[in-house]
Amino acid sequence: MVRYLSMMPNPAPSRHPPHVEFGGVSKSYDGRVLAVRDLNLAVRRGEFLSLLGPSGSGKTTILMMLAGFETLTSGAIRIDGRSVHALPPRRRGIGMVFQDYALFPHMTVAKNLSFPLEVRGIDPARQSELVDRALALVRLEGFGGRRPGQLSGGQRQRVAIARALVFEPELVLMDEPLGALDRHLREEMQYEIRRIHRTLGVTIVYVTHDQQEAMVMSDRIAVLRDGMLEQAAPPEALYEEPERSFVARFIGENNRLHGRVAKIRDELCEVRVGDETVTGLRVVECSEGDRVTLSIRPERVEIQPEAGRYTNDFEAHLEQITFVGDHLRLRMETCGREGFIAKIPNVLGQGRVLEGDRIRVGWTPTDCRVLDHGGPREGEGE
Amino acid sequence: MSKAPKLATGDWRPRLRAAGLTLPLLAFVAATFAAPLATMLVRSVHDPVVADALPATLAALEDWDGLSLPGEEAFAAAARELARARDERTLGRVAGRVNRVRSGLRSVVAVTGRRLPDGPAGSWRATLTAIDPAWAEVESWHALRTAGERFTARHYLAALDLRRLPDGSVVRQEADRRIHLRLFARTLWVSLGVTFLCLLLGYPLAHHIAHAPSRRAGALLALVLVPFWTSLLVRTTSWIVLLQGQGVVNDLLVGIGLVPDDGRLALVYNMTGTFIAMTHVLLPFMVLPLYSVMRAIPRSHMNAATSLGASAPQAFARVYWPQTLPGVGAGCLLVFILAIGYYITPALVGGSSGQLISNMVAYHMQTSLNWGLAAALSAIILACVLGLYLLYDRVAGAERASLA
Numbered sequence: 001m002v003r004y005l006s007m008m009p010n011p012a013p014s015r016h017p018p019h020v021e022f023g024g025v026s027k028s029y030d031g032r033v034l035a036v037r038d039l040n041l042a043v044r045r046g047e048f049l050s051l052l053g054p055s056g057s058g059k060t061t062i063l064m065m066l067a068g069f070e071t072l073t074s075g076a077i078r079i080d081g082r083s084v085h086a087l088p089p090r091r092r093g094i095g096m097v098f099q100d101y102a103l104f105p106h107m108t109v110a111k112n113l114s115f116p117l118e119v120r121g122i123d124p125a126r127q128s129e130l131v132d133r134a135l136a137l138v139r140l141e142g143f144g145g146r147r148p149g150q151l152s153g154g155q156r157q158r159v160a161i162a163r164a165l166v167f168e169p170e171l172v173l174m175d176e177p178l179g180a181l182d183r184h185l186r187e188e189m190q191y192e193i194r195r196i197h198r199t200l201g202v203t204i205v206y207v208t209h210d211q212q213e214a215m216v217m218s219d220r221i222a223v224l225r226d227g228m229l230e231q232a233a234p235p236e237a238l239y240e241e242p243e244r245s246f247v248a249r250f251i252g253e254n255n256r257l258h259g260r261v262a263k264i265r266d267e268l269c270e271v272r273v274g275d276e277t278v279t280g281l282r283v284v285e286c287s288e289g290d291r292v293t294l295s296i297r298p299e300r301v302e303i304q305p306e307a308g309r310y311t312n313d314f315e316a317h318l319e320q321i322t323f324v325g326d327h328l329r330l331r332m333e334t335c336g337r338e339g340f341i342a343k344i345p346n347v348l349g350q351g352r353v354l355e356g357d358r359i360r361v362g363w364t365p366t367d368c369r370v371l372d373h374g375g376p377r378e379g380e381g382e
Numbered sequence: 383m384s385k386a387p388k389l390a391t392g393d394w395r396p397r398l399r400a401a402g403l404t405l406p407l408l409a410f411v412a413a414t415f416a417a418p419l420a421t422m423l424v425r426s427v428h429d430p431v432v433a434d435a436l437p438a439t440l441a442a443l444e445d446w447d448g449l450s451l452p453g454e455e456a457f458a459a460a461a462r463e464l465a466r467a468r469d470e471r472t473l474g475r476v477a478g479r480v481n482r483v484r485s486g487l488r489s490v491v492a493v494t495g496r497r498l499p500d501g502p503a504g505s506w507r508a509t510l511t512a513i514d515p516a517w518a519e520v521e522s523w524h525a526l527r528t529a530g531e532r533f534t535a536r537h538y539l540a541a542l543d544l545r546r547l548p549d550g551s552v553v554r555q556e557a558d559r560r561i562h563l564r565l566f567a568r569t570l571w572v573s574l575g576v577t578f579l580c581l582l583l584g585y586p587l588a589h590h591i592a593h594a595p596s597r598r599a600g601a602l603l604a605l606v607l608v609p610f611w612t613s614l615l616v617r618t619t620s621w622i623v624l625l626q627g628q629g630v631v632n633d634l635l636v637g638i639g640l641v642p643d644d645g646r647l648a649l650v651y652n653m654t655g656t657f658i659a660m661t662h663v664l665l666p667f668m669v670l671p672l673y674s675v676m677r678a679i680p681r682s683h684m685n686a687a688t689s690l691g692a693s694a695p696q697a698f699a700r701v702y703w704p705q706t707l708p709g710v711g712a713g714c715l716l717v718f719i720l721a722i723g724y725y726i727t728p729a730l731v732g733g734s735s736g737q738l739i740s741n742m743v744a745y746h747m748q749t750s751l752n753w754g755l756a757a758a759l760s761a762i763i764l765a766c767v768l769g770l771y772l773l774y775d776r777v778a779g780a781e782r783a784s785l786a
């Protein structure tokens with residue numbers, strides 16, 4: 001049995017319940033396969049949380065359940081500590097930005113924005129005031145008279161965001177809102193959304209499958225895989241301290257070595273990888289003989305270290321050197337694994353090595369995380 | 383507005399050759415559609431039969447005051463030309479034409495033509511009056527003069543239940559002879575009713591198909607289209623089987639006790655039958671345009687509306703319905719236009735109270751052989767439909783322009 005020794009301190013206990021809380025939420029569309037399984041996740045008030053995962057990992061499903069468009073198979077969703085089970089979507093007070101924007105094509109931008117205000121019976125003077133403010137927020141003053149068909153992709157995007165914010169919801173959901181935009185516009189919109197989040201202090205749950213985007217924007221990222229929450233942590237922690245081999249693989253670049261636990265020494269353990277023994281930091285609880293994955297960031301690997309400096313000191317066969325501007329990318333074979341990567345700063349005189357050389361590499365045990373073996377998760381019948 | 387730069391037109395011959403490929407179609411349309419249509423329109427205002435047969439008589443009537451009987455000259459010409467018509471075997475047609483202007487004159491003209499002696503016994507006036515006293519009535523000569531108009535508005539007047547008095551003023555037909563306006567009104571009413579019923583039944587159906595999972599949507603769409611694969615005649619006659627007094631529907635109603643056995647509903651051979659059968663036949667023409675418009679509305683629109691705080695009726699009225707309007711317009715126009723010209727179904731299941739204006743057209747084409755009147759009636763229908771289409775195009779066109 002593998003259990004997780006969380007590296008993250010628990011969120012500071014607070015007198016207030018979390019803004020949004022998923023308690024053991026599962027969802028099955030067809031009664032057989034679970035699209036979301038046993039999700040436990042809390043979102044703080046004012047937090048920017050991203051749901052990150054590959055296609056089909058259940059991100060949209062989670063959002064739809066929170067918005068009230070899909071029912072839960074089991075578990076409960078609580079907003080401000082109260083279950084929203086019986087609350088229809090229109091009473092949840094959630095602003096939602098749809099992946100396809102879902103702007104109403106037969107209404108002008110201003111009409112789109114005033115729609116949520118009209119159905120709430122807000123008086124017209126106040127309506128136009130709020131609409132103007134929302135348009136200013138997304139920097140679209142003067143566009144109120146246009147129809148969505150007369151806007152560019154980025155402008156439509158901003159209208160969709162403005163419409164989700166105009167009725168001043170405390171919780172805003174965004175489903176891959178930047179998916180259709182080109183890179184330049186994406187970066188600009190990422191910045192805009194961050195700015196709006198800071199300005200208004202709303203809670204945002206943001207769906208994306210782009211890890212770069214999630215890293216840039218989020219206070220915290222929840223990584224999903226096959227409907228299961230792998231890890232929820234701030235971007236830095238996710239990068240530096242992945243707790244699951246899937247996260248290590250999904251976030252940034254990682255070298256992964258597979259082996260069996262040979263010996264446990266407090267928080268460290270020795271792992272048999274091929275003919276070598278690698279010492280790493282024990283992130284998962286494991287016992288001798290367990291299959292595990294070791295994860296080492298390429299930039300933490302040192303080339304030709306002083307002899308005796310590292311316990312993890314191995315021979316390597318250098319296959320390829322690639323020049324990538326500010327650093328060099330070395331591809332080698334070590335510990336019986338081809339395609340092991342090391343990144344070294346492009347500094348003059350840095351350990352002169354050539355392709356085909358036999359070299360030595362080393363890394364500290366704390367930069368080498370011992371994670372689950374990375375196959376299908378338990379309970380899935382391996 | 384800046385002018386688009388003129389593009390080099392290039393070689394015109396390939397384009398001419400390509401255009402040539404459409405010639406068979408053009409010829410087909412010209413021969414089977416444009417020509418008959420033109421003929422029909424001409425026939426509604428042009429009737430040379432009497433004018434060709436009785437030229438001298440009509441000439442003699444030209445300076446007639448119309449108050450007293452015309453002079454001997456007109457009687458002589460009429461006798462001569464009726465005799466000639468008899469010999470050329472056009473007498474029957476002439477009699478028929480005159481009869482349409484004033485009923486009862488058919489036999490007068492025909493009998494006179496047949497019994498005419500070679501020479502007058504005394505005056506021609508006395509001779510003709512002896513054969514039939516109708517010749518001594520001023521109205522008969524008015525009818526003859528009217529029937530002799532080569533270009534005439536009388537078919538249109540008749541189609542609108544109007545007639546012209548000898549002094550040229552236009553008045554309404556006597557009450558017991560006004561049938562067309564009533565039929566036009568009934569046709570309009572039935573068409574509107576059928577259109578409304580089709581919309582009422584077709585809208586939810588189209589909505590269901592458009593948003594069903596694709597497998598089921600395909601099956602349902604096929605079901606909507608199945609009627610197109612069976613003959614219209616078969617479909618209509620099966621309605622007779624279903625709806626007649628001893629039919630399936632009545633048996634069912636009696637069976638579940640909703641209707642007493644001696645009070646079976648008259649569902650066919652009346653207006654009810656026309657309504658039911660026409661609605662069924664025309665339903666696909668409503669469902670298809672609605673379906674194609676609804677398909678294009680993403681589900682997220684309704685989700686967006688509800689997440690923005692709208693109730694289901696609000697979301698429908700403000701977001702869904704306006705987006706389906708082009709389909710509603712197209713479907714209604716299609717059904718209405720088809721209904722206004724509908725013929726077979728009312729003919730078979732309409733009985734006498736369920737007949738529409740096109741059944742009257744058919745009657746004049748096939749039975750009374752008054753093609754001029756049939757043509758005038760058709761032209762009026764055509765004008766209504768065209769007017770309606772232009773109206774729709776204006777409204778829908780304006781809508782499109784403001785959407786762009």
Ligand SMILES: Nc1ncnc2c1ncn2[C@@H]1O[C@H](COP(=O)(O)OP(=O)(O)OP(=O)(O)O)[C@@H](O)[C@H]1O
Pocket residue numbers: 029030035053054055056057058059060061062209
């Ligand atoms: N309406 C539905 N009916 C049946 N299965 C569904 C439905 N919607 C989603 N699924 C299934 O649930 C799983 C999760 O889907 P979901 O849409 O939540 O993924 P996602 O993470 O949003 O993916 P993507 O990044 O591609 O949008 C998938 O296996 C998908 O096939």
Ligand SMILES: [Mg+2]
Pocket residue numbers: 059060061
């Ligand atoms: Mg999705």
